[in-house]
Amino acid sequence: xxxxxxxxxxxxREHAFRRYWLGHTTSMLGSTTASVAVAFAVLDGGGDGTAxxxxxxxxxxxxxLVLPVGGILADRLGARRVALAADLLRxxxxxxxxxxLLTDRPPLWGTAALVALWGLGExxxxxxxxxxxxxxxxDPARLADANSLLGLARSTTTVAGPALAGLLVxxxxxxxxxxxxxxxxxxxxxxxxxxxxxxxxxxRADTLLDDLRHGWTEFRSRTWLWLTTAQMGLFNLLVWxxxxxxxxxxxxxxxxxxxxxxxxxxxxxAGAVLGGLLVLGRRPRRPLAVATxxxxxxxLPSAALAAGAGAATxxxxxxxxGIGTAVCDTLYTTATQQHVPAEALGRVHSFEALGAFVLGPxxxxxxxxxxxxxxxxxxxxxxxxxxxxxxSAVLAVPAVRTLRxxxxxxxxxxxxxxxxxxx
Numbered sequence: 001x002x003x004x005x006x007x008x009x010x011x012x013r014e015h016a017f018r019r020y021w022l023g024h025t026t027s028m029l030g031s032t033t034a035s036v037a038v039a040f041a042v043l044d045g046g047g048d049g050t051a052x053x054x055x056x057x058x059x060x061x062x063x064x065l066v067l068p069v070g071g072i073l074a075d076r077l078g079a080r081r082v083a084l085a086a087d088l089l090r091x092x093x094x095x096x097x098x099x100x101l102l103t104d105r106p107p108l109w110g111t112a113a114l115v116a117l118w119g120l121g122e123x124x125x126x127x128x129x130x131x132x133x134x135x136x137x138x139d140p141a142r143l144a145d146a147n148s149l150l151g152l153a154r155s156t157t158t159v160a161g162p163a164l165a166g167l168l169v170x171x172x173x174x175x176x177x178x179x180x181x182x183x184x185x186x187x188x189x190x191x192x193x194x195x196x197x198x199x200x201x202x203x204r205a206d207t208l209l210d211d212l213r214h215g216w217t218e219f220r221s222r223t224w225l226w227l228t229t230a231q232m233g234l235f236n237l238l239v240w241x242x243x244x245x246x247x248x249x250x251x252x253x254x255x256x257x258x259x260x261x262x263x264x265x266x267x268x269x270a271g272a273v274l275g276g277l278l279v280l281g282r283r284p285r286r287p288l289a290v291a292t293x294x295x296x297x298x299x300l301p302s303a304a305l306a307a308g309a310g311a312a313t314x315x316x317x318x319x320x321x322g323i324g325t326a327v328c329d330t331l332y333t334t335a336t337q338q339h340v341p342a343e344a345l346g347r348v349h350s351f352e353a354l355g356a357f358v359l360g361p362x363x364x365x366x367x368x369x370x371x372x373x374x375x376x377x378x379x380x381x382x383x384x385x386x387x388x389x390x391x392s393a394v395l396a397v398p399a400v401r402t403l404r405x406x407x408x409x410x411x412x413x414x415x416x417x418x419x420x421x422x423x
Contacts, residue, residue, distance in 0.1 A: 011137065016196070019195055029160065032161025036166065037178055089124075130349030156269075159266060235387065247301070255311045268301070291331035306378070339403075
């Protein structure tokens with residue numbers, strides 16, 4: 001391994017970040033297996049598509065509802081504390097869900113209620129994690145590497161988790177998988193409990209509403225920030241949601257069934273891993289311009305399906321889209337962490353996540369009826385054309401095109417371990 005390559009992985013030699021990264025990766029692997037386990041638990045228990053949709057919605061809706069509150073708490077109480085509490089909550093929830101599934105006929109309402117608590121923990125955790133990462137990186141110049149390493153972990157677990165879950169559910173049942181997920185959250189909580197992070201000092205607002213208003217001001221005052229968030233929300237509505245709903249339908253009709261669709265999604269995950277490796281150690285001078293260009297790749301899978309391409313061509317298009325996903329996620333997240341004051345990061349990340357997620361359920365619900373009215377190929381083609389037009393329009397905005405990565409100061413003092421933080 002060359003010195004340059006070693007430098008790209010240098011963050012994993014820092015004890016605090018390595019401990020957090022390992023714990024977080026473990027919990028992400030558990031979460032990806034748990035999603036599959038819950039789905040099969042509902043279906044094996046006699047539930048139909050409507051029941052499964054109800055349980056899936058029970059997880060998503062609390063995430064959207066509590067994101068702003070999660071951002072406020074992360075900035076008020078400290079991101080590490082909120083993330084730690086969210087891990088402990090999800091650990092308890094998954095353990096309870098595993099116990100519930102051991103009963104003969106677990107009630108659907110009980111499963112949905114526990115899954116909603118799982119989503120509640122995710123809604124609190126998402127903004128906290130975005131605010132926590134900069135505090136774990138001693139050298140601000142390596143912030144992009146930190147986000148790239150976390151993206152690599154996310155992409156790898158997204159590929160490996162469902163495959164592992166299929167084997168475990170078949171061999172031991174959904175309850176065992178959920179018990180293992182509870183253990184993965186415990187591992188993440190242990191990692192968070194044993195690192196110290198610096199606490200951002202800020203003048204505390206008198207009320208939660210004041211905190212929310214201040215976070216919104218920080219968010220809307222940056223044109224590039226609210227514009228790229230709006231782009232992501234519309235992407236999820238018009239491009240990604242139809243692809244996720246109509247892609248399996250076309251795979252069933254003409255690509256070769258579930259195996260072909262699994263190949264397409266595996267290619268997407270592999271592309272995300274490759275994209276994470278490509279962006280690791282690289283710091284483009286105009287990160288949002290590069291990220292927006294990379295986002296053009298998201299148009300390709302929808303365009304391939306709309307054009308009647310086969311499974312191999314669609315998988316290749318998904319591979320390119322996966323590369324773009326990793327590049328975009330890393331550079332967008334890093335730009336936010338570099339340009340937003342640390343004391344407001346939790347709230348700003350919550351508004352980013354809210355903007356990105358809030359339209360997704362509408363797109364998932366509307367894709368089928370729209371396809372029945374307009375035609376499957378036409379809906380997918382419109383999504384691909386939208387993505388090209390949206391990226392072109394966003395790239396034309398000077399605030400996006402010209403935003404530069406700030407000159408990084410020298411490394412901060414070492415982050416100590418393992419004494420628990422008092423943030």
